[in-house]
Amino acid sequence: VQYSLPQHKENVVLATGKCQYSAKDNVLLTDYKYKTSTVKNNKADGSIKVSLEEQDYKFKIDLKVPKVGVMLVGFGGNNGSTLLASILANKHNISFHNKDGEIKPNYLGSMTQSATVHLGRDEETGRDFFQPFNAVLPMVNPNDLIVTGWDISNLNLAESMQRAQVLDYDLQRQLTPLMKEYTPMKSIYYPEFIAANQFDRANNCINSKGDEFTTKGKWDHMMQVRSDIKTFKTENQLDKVIVLWTANTEKFAQIVPGVNDTHENLLQAIKNDHEEIAPSTLFAVASILEGVPYINGSPQNTFVPGLIKLAEHENVLIAGDDFKTGQTKLKSVLTQFLVDAGIRPVSIASYNHLGNNDGKNLSSQMQFKSKEISKSGVINDILESNSIMYGDDPEKARIDHCIVIKYMPAVGDSKVAMDEYYNELMLGGHNRISLHNVCEDSLLAAPIILDLVIMCEFCSRVTYKEANDNGDYKKFHPVLTLLSYWLKAPLAREDFLPVNGLMKQRAALENFMRLLIGLPANDELRFEERLA
Numbered sequence: 001v002q003y004s005l006p007q008h009k010e011n012v013v014l015a016t017g018k019c020q021y022s023a024k025d026n027v028l029l030t031d032y033k034y035k036t037s038t039v040k041n042n043k044a045d046g047s048i049k050v051s052l053e054e055q056d057y058k059f060k061i062d063l064k065v066p067k068v069g070v071m072l073v074g075f076g077g078n079n080g081s082t083l084l085a086s087i088l089a090n091k092h093n094i095s096f097h098n099k100d101g102e103i104k105p106n107y108l109g110s111m112t113q114s115a116t117v118h119l120g121r122d123e124e125t126g127r128d129f130f131q132p133f134n135a136v137l138p139m140v141n142p143n144d145l146i147v148t149g150w151d152i153s154n155l156n157l158a159e160s161m162q163r164a165q166v167l168d169y170d171l172q173r174q175l176t177p178l179m180k181e182y183t184p185m186k187s188i189y190y191p192e193f194i195a196a197n198q199f200d201r202a203n204n205c206i207n208s209k210g211d212e213f214t215t216k217g218k219w220d221h222m223m224q225v226r227s228d229i230k231t232f233k234t235e236n237q238l239d240k241v242i243v244l245w246t247a248n249t250e251k252f253a254q255i256v257p258g259v260n261d262t263h264e265n266l267l268q269a270i271k272n273d274h275e276e277i278a279p280s281t282l283f284a285v286a287s288i289l290e291g292v293p294y295i296n297g298s299p300q301n302t303f304v305p306g307l308i309k310l311a312e313h314e315n316v317l318i319a320g321d322d323f324k325t326g327q328t329k330l331k332s333v334l335t336q337f338l339v340d341a342g343i344r345p346v347s348i349a350s351y352n353h354l355g356n357n358d359g360k361n362l363s364s365q366m367q368f369k370s371k372e373i374s375k376s377g378v379i380n381d382i383l384e385s386n387s388i389m390y391g392d393d394p395e396k397a398r399i400d401h402c403i404v405i406k407y408m409p410a411v412g413d414s415k416v417a418m419d420e421y422y423n424e425l426m427l428g429g430h431n432r433i434s435l436h437n438v439c440e441d442s443l444l445a446a447p448i449i450l451d452l453v454i455m456c457e458f459c460s461r462v463t464y465k466e467a468n469d470n471g472d473y474k475k476f477h478p479v480l481t482l483l484s485y486w487l488k489a490p491l492a493r494e495d496f497l498p499v500n501g502l503m504k505q506r507a508a509l510e511n512f513m514r515l516l517i518g519l520p521a522n523d524e525l526r527f528e529e530r531l532a
């Protein structure tokens with residue numbers, strides 16, 4: 001089986017014996033035996049019964065890379081402008097100078113562009129062989145993404161980039177002529193959902209007359225977004241579009257029975273101009289009704305039950321919430337390491353201060369609350385995995401974990417995160433780990449946005465069925481939890497819990513790529529070395 005990788009100008013030859021290539025449809029068909037185990041924990045007689053389960057699946061991967069458009073809500077923000085700048089710098093191969101010398105464009109921080117997958121042992125050298133993540137199966141090249149978006153602020157993207165103060169001046173200078181060609185589309189601004197200190201920014205809104213904003217006509221606002229999506233898709237002759245929220249953090253919406261609990265109620269509530277309908281709800285609904293995947297990069301609970309049900313009803317991919325960039329990414333590694341090493345975290349104090357517009361918005365209590373919820377939950381499943389240290393009741397497996405965020409304009413986008421991990425050791429000892437982490441928020445977030453888009457698109461080209469099923473191949477469940485690696489508070493489908501540990505999330509992605517080319521999950525057993 002052989003296929004080409006457009007981004008890499010090389011061919012992959014698969015001799016795994018599990019794959020077939022169909023030239024007629026340009027698809028790869030792969031057989032995979034999924035093995036898992038279930039446990040019956042019988043507390044009455046103190047026994048634990050472990051059973052093995054196996055299921056044969058067939059996967060179909062469409063190898064044609066489509067032309068993809070990305071629509072960012074919050075296009076003119078720090079993340080939005082940094083993302084566009086990174087694409088244009090790479091696409092036009094713009095090098096620039098800073099005090100360290102010449103910097104060539106790159107996509108560091110993007111797992112799909114700058115990390116690798118373990119494929120096996122090199123026949124000749126005996127060393128492990130690693131292939132770029134995006135060179136296992138054909139993926140969209142970020143340089144080919146067509147980008148647009150909405151913002152409540154009317155600055156063009158060159159001005160937004162200057163306002164963001166993220167990139168070195170020499171790069172900004174070279175990018176300005178390209179960036180100024182992009183202007184955000186008008187957006188929806190309902191003042192009560194974001195901090196009052198954002199009011200001055202709102203001069204590019206479909207629901208305003210001068211300084212007056214109306215929250216009446218929510219259905220029409222949603223339909224305007226649908227129309228923007230349709231127009232963008234047609235004018236750019238796109239095969240696919242993905243919408244991603246990287247606008248300000250909103251306050252949490254209340255879950256109100258009869259309003260946002262079912263998809264029918266949610267649509268009716270939009271028609272009724274209900275006060276719990278946020279701008280992000282309208283963007284998500286518009287995307288889903290257009291059959292376009294929607295990703296939430298902020299912490300607010302856009303995915304109320306009615307919205308998840310709408311995505312299920314329309315069979316459209318959704319993922320969220322809140323990009324996992326600096327402090328939290330490290331926390332989901334470090335806490336997992338401690339707990340898996342049998343060291344008992346007792347408390348984690350997480351402080352951060354930042355001076356960008358995100359920090360300004362989060363200085364308001366309701367918006368901070370959304371972020372606090374998102375940042376607090378990331379260790380729960382890790383603690384719950386260890387009954388020796390935290391007891392049998394998962395609901396009670398909690399430690400002191402405080403989140404503090406302060407707005408400090410002087411540090412700009414260079415968010416400073418300080419964490420103290422206080423851990424219990426053997427025989428009453430304690431260990432204290434203090435971390436000081438200057439995150440560079442938008443330079444960490446922009447590559448994550450790329451990964452979310454690229455992997456979301458890739459997953460939409462993979463379908464599956466049980467091996468004995470003669471019917472059609474099916475899409476993945478609309479709640480695309482494979483994207484959890486990039487998200488602080490991973491959205492889980494009903495009856496499932498989120499997985500936060502970064503290494504588990506990474507293993508899922510790596511093994512997913514491996515299974516699609518007929519390889520078993522990476523188990524690190526390495527028998528060739530360990531057995532006599």
Ligand code: NAI
Pocket residue numbers: 073074075076077078079080150151152153187188189190194201246247248249250279280297298299322323324325326356357358361441442444445
């Ligand atoms: P930002 O404040 O620079 O950008 C947000 C943009 O959204 C602004 O340009 C604002 O005018 C616009 N906006 C606000 N409401 C809007 C609406 N209804 N429609 C369209 N545009 C609207 O913030 P930044 O730093 O770009 O972050 C964006 C979001 O991503 C924030 O919610 C932040 O909490 C979240 N986030 C950022 C991370 C990072 O490391 N940079 C990590 C995790 C989440």
Ligand code: DG6
Pocket residue numbers: 323324325326327328329352354358359362371375405415417439441488
């Ligand atoms: C301060 O916590 C502001 C937030 O928007 C964060 O910068 C962002 O959520 C990234 O957080 P973390 O914990 O992933 O670095």
